[in-house]
Amino acid sequence: MQQIIAIIDQVMGDAFEKAGYDRKLGKTVLSNRPDLCEYQCNGAMAGAKAYHCAPFQIAEAVVKELEGNPIFSDVQMVKPGFINLKLDNAFLADYLKQMSTDENLSVEKAAQPKKIIIDYGGANVAKPLHVGHLRSAVIGETIKRILRFKGHEVIGDVHLGDWGLQMGLIITELKHRQPELPYFDPGFEGEYPAEAPFTIGELEEIYPCASGKSKEDAAYKEEAMQATYELQHGNRGYFALWQHILSVSIEDLKKNYGNLNVEFDLWKKESDAQPYIPDMVQRLKDEGYAHEDQGALVVDVKEETDTKEIPPCMILKSDGSSLYNTTDLATLVMRREIWDPDHVIYVVDKRQELYFTQVFRCARKTHIVKDETELTFLGFGTMNGKDGKPFKTRSGGVMRLEHLIADINEEMFKKIMENHEADPDEARETAKTVALSAIKYGDLSNQAAKDYIFDTDKFTSFEGNTGPYILYTIVRIKSILNRYEKEGGKLGEYSYLPAQNESEKALSLKLTGFAAVIEQAAQELAPHKICSYIYELANEFNRFYHETRILACEDSERKASLIALLELTRRVLEQSIDLLGFDAPERM
Secondary structure, eight states, rough: OOOOOHHHHHHHHHHHTTTSOOOOGEEEEEETTTTTTTTEEHHHHHHHHHHHOOHHHHHHHHHHHTOOOOEEEEEEEEEEEEEEEEHHHHHHHHHHHHHHHHHTTTTOOOOSSEEEEEEEEEOBTTSSOHHHHHHHHHHHHHHHHHHHTTOEEEEEEEEOOOOSSSHHHHHHHHHHHHHHHHGGOTTSSSSSOOSSHHHOHHHHHHHHHHHHHHHHHHHHHHHHHHHHHHHHHHHHHHHHHHHHHHHHHHHHHHHHHHTTTOOOOOOGGGGGGGGHHHHHHHHHHTTTTTTTEETTTEEOOOOOOSSOOOOOOOOOOOSBBOHHHHHHHHHHHHHHHHHHOEEEEEEEGGGHHHHHHHHHHHHHHSSOOOTTOEEEEEEOOEOOOTTTSBOOOOTOOOOOOHHHHHHHHHHHHHHHHHOOOOOHHOOOOOOHHHHHHHHHHHTSSOOSOOOOEEOOOOOOOOOSSSSHHHHHHHHHHHHHHHHHHHTTTOOOOOOOOOSHHHHHHHHHHHTHHHHHHHHHHHHTTHHHHHHHEEEEEEEEHHHHHHHSSSOOOOHHHHOOOOOOOOHHHHHHHHHHHHHOOOOOOOOO
């Protein structure tokens, strides 16, 4: 169904055209002065110069054409030429009825659906997820859900780091600790053990230990670099160990991403792109794109319009080894060959913008991607503590993501038990649901590119612009609807009556804006737009709730209409939080 703003634009365009002016001048916007009007058209101001007359003359002519139009209850010209509009309550009620019967809640699907790959993981195997991984996972998951809701085919890829020096470090440290393992016997020809020689806990201790040694012992680092080289060039024992590292790590990563309600369609890794590198590099040489610079193989990506220096994109180091650039370009080759996407979105730290500028330019210049393929860098800011510095543990270390989640779960459990006499087991489950809303909403309500402060007290509050406040509003609506059913009422009967008071109309108007918000969030890849909208919607509902007798209403038809309005509010809120990646409990 059409967005309500599109209907208004069409009516206004017709009025301008009938008055003798260009219908494009009928573009309408939401009023920023709701005390004066609900919508505003400024087309007369824009048309004054073209038609050589005062704006108010154009506006007066248009207003005359709108007399008696059933979608407006009030149309006024305000000098110097603004047209202020208020919607008719009966028209608004009819629109809400149509919206209620639309499974997509008035959101139109994309006219030309695209195949989109979102790269939003980026974790390294053998390392636990820490708070620095939160934003990529949370923002990427939400972008995926929004674009799918709009009708696109979206593929989420975790793109794990599994092929660099960290593998050589782990292998080297393991060799020092357990040299008797068959993986280190060059003469071993049998089958390697099916079970890994380490647990995830041991693996997570081995890597930082090895990393620390490599920084102090040059010989140790050289040994790790050699192990990395041998792994990447077919050492059978090292390859088997690498597979164990992957198996143990990915199982743990899936559990931790699952705790965030984040899912990936692909669990691809840097190593998956390795088979594509030799042919890609050879083509770049053969076609003259790549040249040597101080022994390294590079592609120039600077452009005449650049106002700052853009270094060449390095393809191979002077020793012939590959880099992240190489792997990311080869990954684009792989993605084109297997999935042929229309659009690839990278959800990564904004500090990597220069790097991705180099990669994107190189991919375009060398035709690794099609000319029409979109490449988008969606850079996000840092998550900071109250001191304004990157979020740390009390001891100053980088906090593991599972520990942050556990801390917020515990905080929510305490608040629930303090406020209610609740069954502890049920309260624990409810706390997990509410805690996830606190974490995700706390992150997503900020514009992605901006840094933000992770404030546990603020994010877990049931008041203000927080996830728990949104969930509390949904639970309040559910409670009213449940009581209505227990009293014999039937849900799902969309019989809307015209709004009878200002708060009812304000809630109705806010509901009609849902489609426009989703459209904007999808176009701009901006989840915070949805957060702003549902916070405003929750506020409008709570004002309406406090000012309106709902279940106590004695007019059964009127009561059914109020219940229909509540049902629609619940659906819009629940659809919105689903897009944000969390859900609401039945009780709080």
